[in-house]
Amino acid sequence: MTPRPRVRVLLAEDHPIYLEGLARAIKDQPELELVGTAENGRTALDSIRELHPDVTVLDMRLPELDGVEVLNAIARDGLATRVLMLSAQRDSKAVFEAMRTGAEAYLTKDASRRVICDTILAVSRGETVLAPEVQAALVGELRDREVDDRPVLSPREGEVLQLIAKGLSAPAIAERLYVSPATVKTHLQGLYEKLGVSERAAAVAEAMRRGLLE
Numbered sequence: 001m002t003p004r005p006r007v008r009v010l011l012a013e014d015h016p017i018y019l020e021g022l023a024r025a026i027k028d029q030p031e032l033e034l035v036g037t038a039e040n041g042r043t044a045l046d047s048i049r050e051l052h053p054d055v056t057v058l059d060m061r062l063p064e065l066d067g068v069e070v071l072n073a074i075a076r077d078g079l080a081t082r083v084l085m086l087s088a089q090r091d092s093k094a095v096f097e098a099m100r101t102g103a104e105a106y107l108t109k110d111a112s113r114r115v116i117c118d119t120i121l122a123v124s125r126g127e128t129v130l131a132p133e134v135q136a137a138l139v140g141e142l143r144d145r146e147v148d149d150r151p152v153l154s155p156r157e158g159e160v161l162q163l164i165a166k167g168l169s170a171p172a173i174a175e176r177l178y179v180s181p182a183t184v185k186t187h188l189q190g191l192y193e194k195l196g197v198s199e200r201a202a203a204v205a206e207a208m209r210r211g212l213l214e
Contacts, residue, residue, distance in 0.1 A: 006033040007124040010053035012044035012070070013037070013086070014062055018109065022057070025113035031121060041065025045073050053081050055120050058103075060087035060094060071101040082123045086116070092137035095130075099138065105129035151194035153212070160187040165204045165213050 009032050013019040019037060026034045035051045038044035041062040048056055048070075056074075060067040067085055074081060084105040085098045098106050104123045107116060108131050119129045130138065153161065156177070163173045170188065174181040192198055195206040207213045 006031055007121060008033050008035045008054045009120055010035055010047055010051060010056045011037045012056065012062060013059045014039050022113065022116065025117055029117050032117060041070045045070055048079050048081050054124050055084060056081045057084045057086060060085055060089060068097055068101050071103060075102050084119055084123050090134050090137055092140055095134045095138045106134055107131045108133060157187050157191050160184060161191055161207055164200050
């Protein structure tokens, strides 16, 4: 049986002692091959272009270009490497930004060398890995952003939205709510602006997407 080729790894980390220890751990794994190291984001990006690693291990806080900026460049240039983000941060916004930008995994720097090496292998197989201690932070951030995505409607705008979803015309809504058609049009315009749309069908669709309508 032909042996499986080793996973080619690039390590980008600006702390020399941490870099040295992690590099040693990667070299000790027979399934992994350390093809290069970088101490700043710009060098990391150049190395990805030159060395074509299967997996790049990125420090979130690299100098010159940080981890997210490197991820953006990887996506922009179509570079074929998967990314494991390492960070001392457990901040929910940092985790969300890294995963949104294209990282396949996010671990904190207190993860063991064994866990990091296992995660590199998992990422090389196309798996997504999140440290248990950041999973709750990411879920909380997603929930906050979902709430933030819902515009605040006035009670009257909410009523108008429900009625246009039922297919009522502006005059029919005016009659139902005991207001003038001009007032209904004002509420409709407010709805359109808050939902970022320009007509009724789009308003209903967007309101459903944001959970404002069942």
